[in-house]
Amino acid sequence: MIEGVWLWLAFVLMSMTTVGTRGSFILLGEKGRLPPVLQRALRYAPAAALSALVVPDLLLDGNEVSLLNPKLAAGLVVIGVAWRWRNPWLPFIAGMAVLLAMRKGLGW
Amino acid sequence: MESAFRRGAREGLRDFLPLSVGLVPWGIVTGIAMRSIGLTELESLGMNLLVYAGTAQLGTLPLIAAGAPLWLIMLTALALNLRFVIFSASIAPMFAGRSLSERLASSYLLVDGVYAICADKALKSDDVPWRWGYFIAPSIFNWMMWQLFVAFGVFGADFVPRDWSLEFMVTIALMVMVLPMLRTRPMLVAALAGGLGAVLLRGLPLRLGVVAGIVVGIGAGFIAERWQQRGRAA
Numbered sequence: 266m267i268e269g270v271w272l273w274l275a276f277v278l279m280s281m282t283t284v285g286t287r288g289s290f291i292l293l294g295e296k297g298r299l300p301p302v303l304q305r306a307l308r309y310a311p312a313a314a315l316s317a318l319v320v321p322d323l324l325l326d327g328n329e330v331s332l333l334n335p336k337l338a339a340g341l342v343v344i345g346v347a348w349r350w351r352n353p354w355l356p357f358i359a360g361m362a363v364l365l366a367m368r369k370g371l372g373w
Numbered sequence: 374m375e376s377a378f379r380r381g382a383r384e385g386l387r388d389f390l391p392l393s394v395g396l397v398p399w400g401i402v403t404g405i406a407m408r409s410i411g412l413t414e415l416e417s418l419g420m421n422l423l424v425y426a427g428t429a430q431l432g433t434l435p436l437i438a439a440g441a442p443l444w445l446i447m448l449t450a451l452a453l454n455l456r457f458v459i460f461s462a463s464i465a466p467m468f469a470g471r472s473l474s475e476r477l478a479s480s481y482l483l484v485d486g487v488y489a490i491c492a493d494k495a496l497k498s499d500d501v502p503w504r505w506g507y508f509i510a511p512s513i514f515n516w517m518m519w520q521l522f523v524a525f526g527v528f529g530a531d532f533v534p535r536d537w538s539l540e541f542m543v544t545i546a547l548m549v550m551v552l553p554m555l556r557t558r559p560m561l562v563a564a565l566a567g568g569l570g571a572v573l574l575r576g577l578p579l580r581l582g583v584v585a586g587i588v589v590g591i592g593a594g595f596i597a598e599r600w601q602q603r604g605r606a607a
Contacts, residue, residue: 266411267437267446273419275443279433279450280423286457288480290465292473299462306595310455311428312560313567313590315551317583318432318449320568321575322544330572336541343545347552353398360545364538 335367381506385490389511392486396518402546403427404526409539410438417527421520425481428550429453431543436583438540445584452587460488467495467504475505482512559601563594 267275290299299307323340324330331337343360407417407430424430429450436446460483468476487508495504533539555561567590574582574589 267440267443271443272412272416272437275433275437275446276420276423278443278447279420279429280425282447282451282454283424283426283429283457284477284480286451286454287461287483288477289458290461291468291476291480291483294465294469299458304459304462305598306591307455307459309560309563309591309594310452310587312551312554312564313594314432314449314452314455314587315428315547315554316564316568317571317586317590318435319544319547319551321571321582322435324572325575328575336544339541340544340548343548344552347549353395353549356549357398357402357542357545361537361539361541364541368538 335364338367339364376502377500378502378506381495381500381503381508382510383506385487385495385507385509385511386514388490388494389486389514392489393511393515393518396515397522399427399546400519400522401526401529402542403430404523404528405530405533405539406431406434406526406543406546407523408527408530409542410434412437414527418524421523421527424450425516425519426450426454427519428547431546434540434543445581448584449587452584456485457483460485460492464488464491464496467491467508470501471505479508479512482509482516484512484515487511487515559594559597562597563590566590566593 323337326334339360342363343356346359347356432453433446433450491508495507498504567586570589571582571586574585
């Protein structure tokens with residue numbers, strides 16, 4: 266866990282990425298243009314980044330790949346629910362319900 | 374008579390309202406998630422004010438909890454914010470004639486939903502005060518709603534029992550964000566490669582596996598797009 270001054274420094278650095286990315290071309294004015302190749306490649310950054318954060322949490326138990334774990338089961342339910350219904354609350358309710366049922370109910 | 378700026382503000386808010394419904398669960402979950410990794414109320418609200426980017430906030434929480442180096446946290450936040458470079462490039466013409474301080478404020482405030490309505494309508498408009506109202510009113514509205522609902526989550530987190538594995542809400546939130554992006558095959562390839570890459574490369578030092586996975590994912594998506602186009606051309 267990062268704490269104290271270092272934590273606040275992390276927030277400031279992250280805040281620079283927020284204003285830096287959002288402001289990049291707004292602040293440059295009409296002077297700047299993003300090369301089309303880069304623009305197309307960058308479209309994949311958010312999906313790749315989100316997935317790079319999610320998949321290890323779902324597949325790893327400790328540091329080992331495990332296909333039978335409560336988080337993966339809950340994750341698959343989340344995918345199904347989010348795909349089928351557009352309700353913004355449902356994936357959270359269903360996912361947490363499955364995880365808690367397996368951890369507490371089945372003692373996994 | 375109503376000024377062009379006020380008319381723009383009213384129309385912007387009206388178009389943005391349906392998109393802002395998601396802010397409620399979203400803000401609450403983000404608030405709870407920040408507390409669930411052990412941030413204090415003050416730290417959570419501070420992060421929310423400074424960073425003001427839900428995806429980057431949620432995405433870096435696991436790294437903050439694990440004590441990852443600051444540059445890695447910044448790099449991950451940057452990757453999660455990179456889409457804004459594209460938004461910024463496409464929306465920049467709207468800000469012709471605006472002062473530097475207005476541009477700075479807009480840079481902090483620009484979010485996905487407001488970009489979406491502006492790209493749809495305001496970019497084509499030559500009415501300078503109208504389009505400024507159309508951008509800035511929903512932007513400020515979004516900022517206030519976000520701060521409010523995150524605060525609900527931050528102070529409400531104490532009422533949820535500790536052993537409920539609430540940190541899994543972060544993962545669910547990230548999944549809910551990525552799923553709608555996967556409508557095209559190259560996007561799906563980028564996500565799969567990014568996710569599996571991060572798993573396979575988890576042994577890299579300094580938790581670099583995540584960043585390496587992101588790079589692999591971007592490359593795979595780009596290559597898949599090339600192949601798809603070549604297939605169509607042939």
